[in-house]
Amino acid sequence: MKNIVILLSGRGSNMEAIVRAAQAGQWPVRFSAVISNKADAKGLVFAQEHGIPTAVVPNRDYASREAFDAALREVIDGFSPDLVVLAGFMRILTAPFVEHYAGRILNIHPSLLPDFPGLDTHRRALDAGVAEHGATVHFVTAELDHGPAVAQARVPVLPGDTEESLRVRVLAQEHILYPHAIRLFLDGRLSHREKIT
Numbered sequence: 001m002k003n004i005v006i007l008l009s010g011r012g013s014n015m016e017a018i019v020r021a022a023q024a025g026q027w028p029v030r031f032s033a034v035i036s037n038k039a040d041a042k043g044l045v046f047a048q049e050h051g052i053p054t055a056v057v058p059n060r061d062y063a064s065r066e067a068f069d070a071a072l073r074e075v076i077d078g079f080s081p082d083l084v085v086l087a088g089f090m091r092i093l094t095a096p097f098v099e100h101y102a103g104r105i106l107n108i109h110p111s112l113l114p115d116f117p118g119l120d121t122h123r124r125a126l127d128a129g130v131a132e133h134g135a136t137v138h139f140v141t142a143e144l145d146h147g148p149a150v151a152q153a154r155v156p157v158l159p160g161d162t163e164e165s166l167r168v169r170v171l172a173q174e175h176i177l178y179p180h181a182i183r184l185f186l187d188g189r190l191s192h193r194e195k196i197t
């Protein structure tokens with residue numbers, strides 16, 4: 001039984017997709033905790049309703065990024081994670097934090113990395129006029145949105161697309177991609193940048 005800790009800041013639809021996939025597929029995992037930096041993150045409600053322990057580490061309570069990351073790390077490690085899953089966790093993490101979880105921390109980012117790291121990925125994809133957009137699951141490293149990609153999902157950018165229509169199309173793929181990537185990790189089968197759609 002592997003322990004998974006999920007970090008999120010908001011809605012938590014990726015967390016929900018992961019938990020549902022694990023339940024449906026009877027994965028040999030325990031969701032040890034869902035942890036948020038925001039007390040009002042909607043994702044915490046789903047976790048509580050599904051019997052997953054939750055914790056809140058409010059970043060605003062800490063004077064520095066380093067102090068926040070140290071506190072977060074202590075809470076996470078209390079749940080002995082084999083894998084830390086960032087699912088819409090909107091904080092930049094310090095190098096010592098990331099290095100502590102090297103090789104066992106994944107993130108999903110709503111673009112085809114290395115294109116469009118950072119925020120507002122859908123608007124920037126539209127502005128750039130790309131024909132394809134998508135999402136990437138990658139190992140987290142100290143450089144934001146630059147860790148080794150392990151899985152990508154592609155969607156077409158269609159005539160008349162808005163930021164919202166593109167966001168919805170990409171998010172639907174995220175909900176397939178992230179559970180798939182985590183399953184590969186659990187099976188010890190993650191290869192560098194596996195393309196599944």
Ligand code: GAR
Nearest residue numbers: 010011012013014087088108109110
């Ligand atoms: C997702 O689209 C995820 O890719 C993105 O935040 C959203 C969270 O949605 N993550 C990032 O932008 C990280 N840089 P969710 O809370 O419904 O899973």
